[in-house]
Amino acid sequence: SQTIHQWPATLVQPVGSPLSLECTVEGTSNPNLYWYRQAAGRGLQLLFYSVGIGQISSEVPQNLSASRPQDRQFILSSKKLLLSDSGFYLCAWSARTTGNTIYFGEGSWLTVV
Amino acid sequence: GENVEQHPSTLSVQEGDSAVIKCTYSDSASNYFPWYKQELGKRPQLIIDIRSNVGEKKDQRIAVTLNKTAKHFSLHITETQPEDSAVYFCAAAPSGYSTLTFGKGTMLLVSP
Secondary structure: OOEEEEEOOEEEEOOOOOEEEEEEEEOOOOOEEEEEEEOOOOOOEEEEEEEEOOEEEEOOOOOEEEEEEEOOEEEEEEOOOOHHHOEEEEEEEEOOOOOOOOEEOOOEEEEEO | OOOEEEEOOEEEEEOOOOEEEEEEEOOOOOOEEEEEEEOOOOOOEEEEEEEOOOOEEEEOOEEEEEEOOOOEEEEEEOOOOHHHOEEEEEEEEOOOOOOOEEOOOEEEEEEO
16 A cells, blocks of 8 residues: 655754755655645645656745655755744645545644744 | 635534535536545545546545536535544646645534
């Protein structure tokens, strides 16, 4: 069966510091991969999605970036965090074809102080 | 692009009552409609989904209905229990896209 792992689970970072969140998927090949952000009490905001290695689509202009160095690895980064970057970050995957269920990782709580 | 509207934003019911959450979508070519449940501090999890070739689907106390003509779909929860309290998100998959467009969520509160 397929599993998705995301880490770290929680982190507290000062403003201006870098960020790296990592996600890996097991049990499937060529998945679509996603990064979502959820501010406290808010909806799911799609940040990036990827249909293949090195292919990244950005949905929202911001100081975050994403990379997919391997088929089942997705990384969210920032060079300098802002207070507004605080939130719950969710990695997710779906099968390669369109119109499929998205499965979420357990999420990473980021607090920028 | 696709736009999904979800109502109500908050829904309070007594245990044992039914709850209905409604969503409308804009892209008539959307063909997949999942519902997710998110408990406090946890990840959203799929609870039920429906494809455009089906009008209704049931799974125990949960059902989803789809009206393609009107472009709306609804989640029905019967005999609600306190553990049903959570935020529920609807979503639609635009044709030809790999992403889902989510509604803004409904907080369901079930009082004992």
